[in-house]
Amino acid sequence: MEILVVENIVKGFGGVTAVQDLSFAVSKGEIYSIIGPNGAGKSTVFNCINGLYRPDSGTISFGGRDITGLNPDKIATAGISRTFQNLELFSRMTTLQNLLLGRHVSTTYSIWQMLTFNFRNSKAAKQEILQREKAEDVIEFLELEPYRDRPVFSLPYGVQKLVELGRALAMEPDILLLDEPAAGLNHEERQDMIFWIQDIRNELGITIVVIEHNMQLVKDISDRVLAINFGQKLVEGSVEDVLRDQSVIRAYLGEPAL
Amino acid sequence: MIVQLLISSLVTGSIYALIALAMAIIYKASEIPNFAQGEMAMVSTYITFVLLSTFGFPFLTALVLTLTFAFLLGILFEFLLIRRAKEPNLLGFIIITLGFQLLLFGLAGWKWGSDQRTFTLPFSESEVVVRTSSFVLTEHNLASLIIAMVIMVILYLILNHTKLGLAMRACQQNVGAAMFNGIPANRILGITFGISSIVGAIAGILVAPITTLDPTMMWDPLVKGFAAAVLGSMKSLPGVVIGGLLLGLIENLFGFYVSLEFKSIVAFGVIMLILFIKPSGLFAKHYIRKV
Amino acid sequence: MRLKRVYFEDIRLFKTTASLVWTLLFLLLLFLVPFIFKTYYLSVVNLMCLNVIVALGLNILVGNTGQISLGHAGFVAIGAYTAAILLQAGVPFVFTLIIAGLVSCLVGAFLGLPSLRLEGPYLAIVTLGFGLAVMVIIGRMEMFGGRMGLMIPRIDLNWSGLSYDRTLYYVFIIITILMTILAHNIIHSKIGRAFQAIRDSDIAASVTGINLVHYKTLSFAVSAFFAGIGGALWALYLQFVTPGTFSLMMSVLFLATVVLGGLGSVTGSVLGGIVMTLLNLQLEKVVTVPLFGDLIVFLSDTIMNPSGIANIRWVLTGLILILIILYEPHGLNGIWLRIKRYWNLWPF
Numbered sequence: 044m045e046i047l048v049v050e051n052i053v054k055g056f057g058g059v060t061a062v063q064d065l066s067f068a069v070s071k072g073e074i075y076s077i078i079g080p081n082g083a084g085k086s087t088v089f090n091c092i093n094g095l096y097r098p099d100s101g102t103i104s105f106g107g108r109d110i111t112g113l114n115p116d117k118i119a120t121a122g123i124s125r126t127f128q129n130l131e132l133f134s135r136m137t138t139l140q141n142l143l144l145g146r147h148v149s150t151t152y153s154i155w156q157m158l159t160f161n162f163r164n165s166k167a168a169k170q171e172i173l174q175r176e177k178a179e180d181v182i183e184f185l186e187l188e189p190y191r192d193r194p195v196f197s198l199p200y201g202v203q204k205l206v207e208l209g210r211a212l213a214m215e216p217d218i219l220l221l222d223e224p225a226a227g228l229n230h231e232e233r234q235d236m237i238f239w240i241q242d243i244r245n246e247l248g249i250t251i252v253v254i255e256h257n258m259q260l261v262k263d264i265s266d267r268v269l270a271i272n273f274g275q276k277l278v279e280g281s282v283e284d285v286l287r288d289q290s291v292i293r294a295y296l297g298e299p300a301l
Numbered sequence: 302m303i304v305q306l307l308i309s310s311l312v313t314g315s316i317y318a319l320i321a322l323a324m325a326i327i328y329k330a331s332e333i334p335n336f337a338q339g340e341m342a343m344v345s346t347y348i349t350f351v352l353l354s355t356f357g358f359p360f361l362t363a364l365v366l367t368l369t370f371a372f373l374l375g376i377l378f379e380f381l382l383i384r385r386a387k388e389p390n391l392l393g394f395i396i397i398t399l400g401f402q403l404l405l406f407g408l409a410g411w412k413w414g415s416d417q418r419t420f421t422l423p424f425s426e427s428e429v430v431v432r433t434s435s436f437v438l439t440e441h442n443l444a445s446l447i448i449a450m451v452i453m454v455i456l457y458l459i460l461n462h463t464k465l466g467l468a469m470r471a472c473q474q475n476v477g478a479a480m481f482n483g484i485p486a487n488r489i490l491g492i493t494f495g496i497s498s499i500v501g502a503i504a505g506i507l508v509a510p511i512t513t514l515d516p517t518m519m520w521d522p523l524v525k526g527f528a529a530a531v532l533g534s535m536k537s538l539p540g541v542v543i544g545g546l547l548l549g550l551i552e553n554l555f556g557f558y559v560s561l562e563f564k565s566i567v568a569f570g571v572i573m574l575i576l577f578i579k580p581s582g583l584f585a586k587h588y589i590r591k592v
Numbered sequence: 593m594r595l596k597r598v599y600f601e602d603i604r605l606f607k608t609t610a611s612l613v614w615t616l617l618f619l620l621l622l623f624l625v626p627f628i629f630k631t632y633y634l635s636v637v638n639l640m641c642l643n644v645i646v647a648l649g650l651n652i653l654v655g656n657t658g659q660i661s662l663g664h665a666g667f668v669a670i671g672a673y674t675a676a677i678l679l680q681a682g683v684p685f686v687f688t689l690i691i692a693g694l695v696s697c698l699v700g701a702f703l704g705l706p707s708l709r710l711e712g713p714y715l716a717i718v719t720l721g722f723g724l725a726v727m728v729i730i731g732r733m734e735m736f737g738g739r740m741g742l743m744i745p746r747i748d749l750n751w752s753g754l755s756y757d758r759t760l761y762y763v764f765i766i767i768t769i770l771m772t773i774l775a776h777n778i779i780h781s782k783i784g785r786a787f788q789a790i791r792d793s794d795i796a797a798s799v800t801g802i803n804l805v806h807y808k809t810l811s812f813a814v815s816a817f818f819a820g821i822g823g824a825l826w827a828l829y830l831q832f833v834t835p836g837t838f839s840l841m842m843s844v845l846f847l848a849t850v851v852l853g854g855l856g857s858v859t860g861s862v863l864g865g866i867v868m869t870l871l872n873l874q875l876e877k878v879v880t881v882p883l884f885g886d887l888i889v890f891l892s893d894t895i896m897n898p899s900g901i902a903n904i905r906w907v908l909t910g911l912i913l914i915l916i917i918l919y920e921p922h923g924l925n926g927i928w929l930r931i932k933r934y935w936n937l938w939p940f
């Protein structure tokens with residue numbers, strides 16, 4: 044069943060057309076990778092999907108519902124969460140607080156109920172405790188216990204990447220968009236990341252779309268791969284087919300990644 | 302009457318434009334809105350006053366000495382305070398410049414008291430150069446326009462046709478790359494503060510004869526100059542000049558045709574409207590951070 | 593290997609018994625003040641209360657949400673004038689206070705709207721312009737007494753059986769405590785977290801489901817609410833309001849209070865409000881400090897000017913602002929935390 048359908052989206056910035064008439068569909072429960080050389084428009088696709096950019100034309104639907112042009116917070120509420128290529132963390136807040144922000148949408152108490160926050164039996168306090176437990180689950184899942192109360196700017200890069208993943212997971216999304224999850228990680232951390240991505244899909248059943256330059260990672264995790272260049276689709280299919288495709292090899296020519 | 306209004310608009314507008322330029326030069330180089338700009342100019346103006354009235358220097362000598370003082374003041378400000386900020390973020394810088402502003406304000410009040418003095422220049426506000434049936438042009442008007450114009454041309458030449466200007470522009474675009482190419486970015490920023498301080502000082506000297514010389518004399522002009530800079534979008538130098546002139550025009554027309562009482566705040570209404578439509582000012586594209 | 597804990601411990605008002613004991617002692621001290629000190633000191637504490645309340649609100653906007661306001665005096669003015677008019681009309685104090693807060697809050701939300709897309713200097717100039725505009729408009733309208741300002745009648749405090757000054761003192765203290773708890777709750781709830789998220793990365797905040805329009809406006813509104821309450825108390829404290837009080841300088845000093853106290857922390861706002869009030873009242877007496885005061889007097893007599901010595905206050909305020917940013921960016925709260933840590937390491 045197709046959960047995310049992108050149809051003919053176009054996005055330009057002044058002179059450059061970053062994404063040109065691109066279409067693809069992601070099925071429920073699969074790990075779908077998007078590859079392409081630098082500047083191919085991969086991140087722009089994500090930005091269009093989660094509403095940071097409004098596509099010039101084309102439609103994006105999620106779970107059968109048209110979400111084109113909605114604000115990012117609406118799209119997040121609908122069940123799409125993501126991580127960023129260059130980390131967008133709440134850097135002065137602790138790991139725990141970052142994860143609690145992942146619970147923001149599910150934390151349902153009003154500003155009036157907040158006033159009674161200090162009483163153990165109030166709705167607000169109960170909610171806070173409940174959400175805290177959910178956040179602790181994520182901490183446990185990603186083994187972030189040692190970093191729980193440290194401000195994230197003070198954590199090693201690899202851990203920050205995990206915190207960001209954790210924040211996205213805490214949102215209990217239906218689909219997770221990961222923009223270069225292994226960029227900047229060393230070999231060991233990358234192996235861990237592969238493990239976690241697979242775990243997230245297998246144990247939590249979350250559909251995953253990954254942008255990645257590291258071909259090892261792409262080979263290890265992908266069910267299907269989409270290759271793009273200059274914002275246009277080159278090929279789509281199984282890992283082996285795509286990586287063997289002449290147009291993909293030409294697009295990457297000179298890049299040692301292949 | 303309309304001609305007279307245009308003249309006053311141009312005069313106030315060019316003074317706003319000078320202050321706006323002074324702020325924009327720094328903002329372009331460092332993203333710091335320098336709230337101490339007004340007080341730096343005020344202190345420089347007092348220096349001119351002391352040199353003229355206490356020491357009896359001829360005007361030109363006093364001017365040269367004042368501008369040298371202003372330059373050093375700017376450089377020292379950058380070197381002693383700005384450069385040493387521990388967590389250099391926007392709010393921190395704003396606080397430092399506000400702190401420096403209070404410091405200078407207090408020092409000036411301490412030294413020169415808060416009594417207002419009249420400040421006379423070789424070109425006076427009461428001497429008329431041209432008088433026709435429809436308008437009057439005073440010496441001060443004419444001098445202000447000419448001086449403002451000359452400063453703008455000099456700034457343009459420095460920025461576009463000298464090595465220093467090239468280095469300044471390189472630092473504005475990319476500090477890292479500039480340093481890599483052997484440009485001492487820190488020193489360039491210091492010089493930028495110095496130049497900006499000179500421009501501000503000239504604005505101060507032009508303002509003093511219209512208001513009077515006292516420690517609060519630059520408050521209003523600074524706020525207006527800052528507003529003009531924002532209107533023209535802090536980062537475009539021609540933009541802030543146009544912003545200044547526009548502000549002068551809006552104020553004077555509104556003051557004459559609508560209400561003199563609310564003249565001083567109409568500018569903010571207009572700016573709010575414009576920023577509502579163009580959040581980064583008239584002459585800049587609103588930049589969306591790439592993620 | 594998760595430690596099973598009661599998470600309520602982390603959100604309760606007092607996390608440790610020690611902090612509860614300290615707070616109780618502090619409250620006891622506050623309670624006893626009228627019985628120990630002269631009436632003058634009551635009014636000093638009242639002034640501290642005002643500053644603390646405004647600082648709490650401004651800190652939520654600046655320290656937690658990362659927005660800038662150079663026009664907070666405008667909100668204080670709105671609160672003060674609303675209170676003045678209502679009290680003159682004979683509206684009971686409790687209602688006056690709440691309405692003053694709400695009117696200011698509403699204006700805050702309105703100012704928040706055009707500010708949504710603005711950053712840095714652009715936001716600074718809009719708020720600054722707002723503050724100036726409020727001052728000018730109030731100064732020109734008959735209804736607000738123009739430049740002459742308005743007198744505020746004393747409120748009815750006879751029910752307490754204590755003297756007016758003492759009762760007023762307790763009223764101020766109680767309101768301040770309530771506002772402090774409110775600020776604490778806001779910061780530690782989902783709302784405060786959303787504010788901080790916007791401060792650290794508005795992009796990430798929006799993709800985690802935070803509605804930027806909603807929360808930025810809310811932050812302005814909340815902050816203005818505090819300022820409005822502070823303003824109402826201000827009117828009551830001075831018994832007289834004039835537009836000149838609510839100047840740009842006042843806005844700058846509020847910002848200074850928050851920075852001095854420590855950005856983003858309730859303790860910081862409280863400390864900042866207290867210390868800044870003392871500084872404002874005492875800085876002119878700096879000449880009586882041994883050594884340092886002598887130096888100042890000496891400077892005054894030689895290179896500076898003895899008649900302008902009152903201005904030393906601005907010099908020192910400016911220096912404090914600069915030194916805080918250069919050497920202690922977390923303000924008094926940072927110092928306080930370090931002292932606490934030091935005592936924790938104490939080998940007993």
Ligand SMILES: Nc1ncnc2c1ncn2[C@@H]1O[C@H](COP(=O)(O)OP(=O)(O)OP(=O)(O)O)[C@@H](O)[C@H]1O
Pocket residue numbers: 056059060061079080081082083084085086087088128589590591592
């Ligand atoms: N906010 C923006 N403003 C202007 N141009 C943009 C913006 N975002 C992306 N672009 C342009 O769009 C094109 C595609 O960028 P995009 O970030 O999507 O590439 P990418 O495939 O993610 O590359 P990389 O592998 O380097 O991350 C580039 O030319 C880029 O400069």
Ligand SMILES: [Mg+2]
Pocket residue numbers: 085086087128
């Ligand atoms: Mg990218």
